[in-house]
Amino acid sequence: MAQKTCSDAVSAASEHLSSLAWERLLKLLTMFATFFKVGAFTFGGGYAMIPLIKAELVEQKQWLDEDEFLETIGITQSVPGAVAVNMAVYLGYKVSGSAGALLCAAGVILPSFIIILIIAASFAAFQSSEHVVNLLRGIRPAVVVLIFSSAASLSQKVITRPLIGVFATVGLAALVFGGAHPIAVLVIGGALGAFLFPPERCE
Amino acid sequence: MILIQLYLSFLKIGTFAFGGGYAMVPLLQNEIIASRGWITSAEFADLMSVAQITPGPIAINSATFIGYQVGGVAGSALATLAVVTPSILIIFVLVRMLMIYGDTPVVRRIFRGVKPQVIALIAAAAIGISNMAFASVEDLLIGATAALGLFVCKLHPIAVIGLCAGAGLLLH
Numbered sequence: 001m002a003q004k005t006c007s008d009a010v011s012a013a014s015e016h017l018s019s020l021a022w023e024r025l026l027k028l029l030t031m032f033a034t035f036f037k038v039g040a041f042t043f044g045g046g047y048a049m050i051p052l053i054k055a056e057l058v059e060q061k062q063w064l065d066e067d068e069f070l071e072t073i074g075i076t077q078s079v080p081g082a083v084a085v086n087m088a089v090y091l092g093y094k095v096s097g098s099a100g101a102l103l104c105a106a107g108v109i110l111p112s113f114i115i116i117l118i119i120a121a122s123f124a125a126f127q128s129s130e131h132v133v134n135l136l137r138g139i140r141p142a143v144v145v146l147i148f149s150s151a152a153s154l155s156q157k158v159i160t161r162p163l164i165g166v167f168a169t170v171g172l173a174a175l176v177f178g179g180a181h182p183i184a185v186l187v188i189g190g191a192l193g194a195f196l197f198p199p200e201r202c203e
Numbered sequence: 204m205i206l207i208q209l210y211l212s213f214l215k216i217g218t219f220a221f222g223g224g225y226a227m228v229p230l231l232q233n234e235i236i237a238s239r240g241w242i243t244s245a246e247f248a249d250l251m252s253v254a255q256i257t258p259g260p261i262a263i264n265s266a267t268f269i270g271y272q273v274g275g276v277a278g279s280a281l282a283t284l285a286v287v288t289p290s291i292l293i294i295f296v297l298v299r300m301l302m303i304y305g306d307t308p309v310v311r312r313i314f315r316g317v318k319p320q321v322i323a324l325i326a327a328a329a330i331g332i333s334n335m336a337f338a339s340v341e342d343l344l345i346g347a348t349a350a351l352g353l354f355v356c357k358l359h360p361i362a363v364i365g366l367c368a369g370a371g372l373l374l375h
Contacts, residue, residue: 039259041361047328051360067318074317075297077324080220081290082227082260089294101295105287112259113283116267117276119253131372136256138371139364140336141346146360147329149353151322158318167316171323176330185320193316194309 024096030061031100035088035107042084043139049084051146053091054154063095066157074190078183084108167196206274206281212239213266213285220262227262241273262286341374 034056042049050073057063064072072094076086085105092104159165171189174180212234220227228251235241242250254264263283270282304310337343345367352358352366 037361041364042258042260043256043364047325050325055360070318070321071314073321073324074314075301076294077321079290079293079297081217081287081293082220082262084260085263085287085290086294089291090298093295093298098295101291105291108260109263109283109287112257112263113267113279115257115259116253116264117271117279119257120268120271120279132256134371134375135368136371137342137375138345138367138369140332141342142349142363142367144329144333144336145346145349145353146363147325147332149350151325151329154325155319155322158322164319168319168323171320172326175323175327182324185324186317189320190313190317193314193319194312197312197315 027096028100028103031092031095032103032107034061035092035104036111038084038088039108040111043136043143047083047147048143049087051150053087054150057091064091066154068094070154070158074186078186163196167192206278208239209241209270209273209278210281210285213270213282214288216266217262217286217289227265231265235269242269246272344374345370 034053037056038049038052041052054069058066058069072087072090076083076090079086085108088104088108089101092100092102155168159168167189171185175182175185216227216230216234220230232247236244236247250265250268253268254261257264263286266282266286267279270279272278274281301310337346348370349363349367352363353360358366
């Protein structure tokens with residue numbers, strides 16, 4: 001009797017374990033697929049990927065909230081390298097460890113890699129195609145609208161007081177009119193924020 | 204031998220390219236054209252236009268393209284790997300540090316200042332490319348279509364991009 005319950009417990013445990021492993025594998029594959037999509041549809045570099053990642057990971061999968069998403073952008077923008085790759089590695093690591101980080105990096109890199117290889121091998125034909133040019137001219141305004149909408153929807157949670165709104169506007173003016181470097185804005189913003197804003201209350 | 208040089212060059216570019224995207228262009232120019240002479244200035248201009256109109260990070264596009272010119276498929280794989288290696292190592296260290304220190308009051312307060320500036324950064328990026336993106340009446344029409352699709356029809360960003368690519372073909 002005791003033997004039986006013991007073996008039952010073992011088989012139940014191993015079943016549980018394999019379903020955990022399966023879940024983890026599924027999550028890793030989903031992460032890879034998500035960043036593959038991001039790599040394939042991000043035209044115009046860095047910031048163009050923000051609306052896409054937000055739609056996939058924050059709104060649909062809910063693997064991270066808006067706060068964590070903003071932290072991610074702040075961090076990945078402040079270290080060297082392509083922001084898209086940094087974000088893939090950072091989010092991949094946060095959601096499912098180092099395997100997740102490497103898979104997400106591979107996912108975001110592969111579409112570029114494949115497309116550029118094809119183009120490099122047949123460059124002249126690609127460059128002279130009027131259809132390709134027109135297609136891409138259509139994408140540009142869409143990208144601007146998408147990026148603006150990300151800024152607007154993310155600001156709803158962050159800009160909760162007029163002072164924070166002024167703070168963000170000063171940063172925006174420094175970037176657009178003053179030609180300030182993004183990293184300088186983030187570092188000064190972080191330093192000022194530590195003094196300007198009262199510590200968060202515990203819930 | 205040239206493959207090792209290629210790897211080292213892109214490792215260097217990946218390590219010092221702060222700010223992403225176009226921030227790495229001067230670095231790339233200096234390393235690839237001026238010191239190595241792997242491609243000419245005219246080829247570099249072609250590369251920039253290709254990088255701009257194909258999806259994906261500019262760093263990856265450039266590494267793949269130049270790697271191919273220098274050493275074929277093996278060269279492009281090597282250069283691409285090299286340019287992302289520093290990112291992966293640095294982010295790994297950073298995530299570990301944030302796991303330890305991320306919840307301390309000081310770090311939380313710093314992030315409260317960083318977040319509004321991230322929003323400023325995103326808005327500035329949109330403003331920065333809007334001049335080039337809205338050059339004609341057609342572009343404005345396409346932009347309005349994108350806004351309609353996104354806010355009214357609640358389309359996924361990929362659907363919006365597909366829709367506007369189609370509109371671009373029809374209108375231009």
